[in-house]
Amino acid sequence: AQSVTQPDIHITVSEGASLELRCNYSYGATPYLFWYVQSPGQGLQLLLKYFSGDTLVQGIKGFEAEFKRSQSSFNLRKPSVHWSDAAEYFCAVGAGNNDMRFGAGTRLTVKP
């Protein structure tokens, strides 16, 4: 069955530091992969998605993610974090039917 694991429940980084959020997936075929961000009390905003092609995907707000089939990973990165990036981040996989499977999320705290 398709599933997504986000190993880090909570990450704290200093403003200006680099960021990497981990995501591992389990899926039998080539996956569709996504990263969403959720600010407190808000809905989910799509940061980026991978369907095929170039394994390094650029998204909004300066985020990027790299698909590594050998590691079943789709980690999210940002070279320099801003205080406004503090939020909950969800990795998701398109499950091949009609739904997406989400990870449990990683909460990002940004220290001044």
Add this chain to the structure above:
Amino acid sequence: NAGVMQNPRHLVRRRGQEARLRCSPMKGHSHVYWYRQLPEEGLKFMVYLQKENIIDESGMPKERFSAEFPKEGPSILRIQQVVRGDSAAYFCASSPRPGDYGYTFGSGTRLTVV
């Protein structure tokens, strides 16, 4: 160009009452998806609907929950006889075609059962 609109934003119900959550998809989108987010968890798929049809309800609890997407008007997620465990955030998403992942989500309805 309004996004996915959900209302109410917050809903409080006593145990045993009914909860009705509404979702208006983006203009031109005829596919609607409902997800539930329990505290400290990710989103869990509930149901996928097209206009007047339920396509996939594999994530819906077997009892008390129902969903519809009529020809006119918003999609409705209905929870009868609510219990404390129904307290969650319910999100709706829409897409213009099936399998068009990376859909647009609404801001959600936060249901609290007291």
